[in-house]
Amino acid sequence: MNVKICGIRAEEEALCAVQNGAKAIGFVFADSKRKIDPKNARAIIDKLPEDVWKVGVFVNETKERIEEIVRISGINVIQLHGDESSEFAASFQLPVIKAFSIKGAEDLAAIADFQSDYILLDSARERYFGGNGKVFDWNIVKDYDFKGKKVILAGGLNKENVRSASNMVNPFMLDVSSGVETDGKKDLRKIESFLGEAIPTY
Numbered sequence: 001m002n003v004k005i006c007g008i009r010a011e012e013e014a015l016c017a018v019q020n021g022a023k024a025i026g027f028v029f030a031d032s033k034r035k036i037d038p039k040n041a042r043a044i045i046d047k048l049p050e051d052v053w054k055v056g057v058f059v060n061e062t063k064e065r066i067e068e069i070v071r072i073s074g075i076n077v078i079q080l081h082g083d084e085s086s087e088f089a090a091s092f093q094l095p096v097i098k099a100f101s102i103k104g105a106e107d108l109a110a111i112a113d114f115q116s117d118y119i120l121l122d123s124a125r126e127r128y129f130g131g132n133g134k135v136f137d138w139n140i141v142k143d144y145d146f147k148g149k150k151v152i153l154a155g156g157l158n159k160e161n162v163r164s165a166s167n168m169v170n171p172f173m174l175d176v177s178s179g180v181e182t183d184g185k186k187d188l189r190k191i192e193s194f195l196g197e198a199i200p201t202y
């Protein structure tokens with residue numbers, strides 16, 4: 001199973017994640033308690049293996065600023081976590097993950113035809129657009145036909161629920177942030193145990 005550990009702000013967190021099998025590391029450049037400066041992200045990214053996805057998370061950011069942050073930080077995947085249009089998502093050279101908040105079945109209609117490489121299913125927005133640690137009802141998405149699009153499942157995942165989430169939704173990738181933190185900071189032991197649960201599920 002592919003896993004993305006999001007909201008990384010320190011080298012030791014990123015290295016712990018990749019050493020325990022994470023495929024993707026997320027850096028939040030949007031309004032968030034996990035926001036990181038692009039230069040600090042670059043210092044971490046330079047220490048990561050080539051094949052790991054370095055994902056930059058943006059919310060309703062301009063194309064110019066996203067491209068500037070790509071250059072400064074070295075991220076190689078763009079995650080759009082706001083109200084960005086399909087055309088905006090399609091305008092980038094790098095792979096794009098588009099996040100959608102799932103509150104009910106009515107939120108699914110626009111997803112399958114959206115022009116992004118990956119779709120990320122997350123819980124409802126709160127103070128921040130993501131990273132809120134809340135689970136949404138997986139029944140809404142479990143049998144839905146996303147027309148072959150690769151699905152990344154997010155929202156309140158943790159060591160206890162990750163296996164049932166995987167088995168029920170059968171995503172391409174799992175994404176976690178709050179579930180591997182203690183008191184708002186990444187917890188290396190939780191990163192290790194989350195990956196230990198998530199990766200062997202396939």
Ligand SMILES: O=C(O)c1ccccc1NCC(=O)[C@H](O)[C@H](O)COP(=O)(O)O
Pocket residue numbers: 006007026028030031032033034035057059081122128129130131132133134154155156157175176177178179
């Ligand atoms: O993580 C944040 O603080 C954040 C803020 C604003 C937009 C997106 C954000 N995170 C995006 C992610 O990909 C999170 O991993 C995802 O929302 C799941 O978070 P969690 O429910 O805390 O596991």
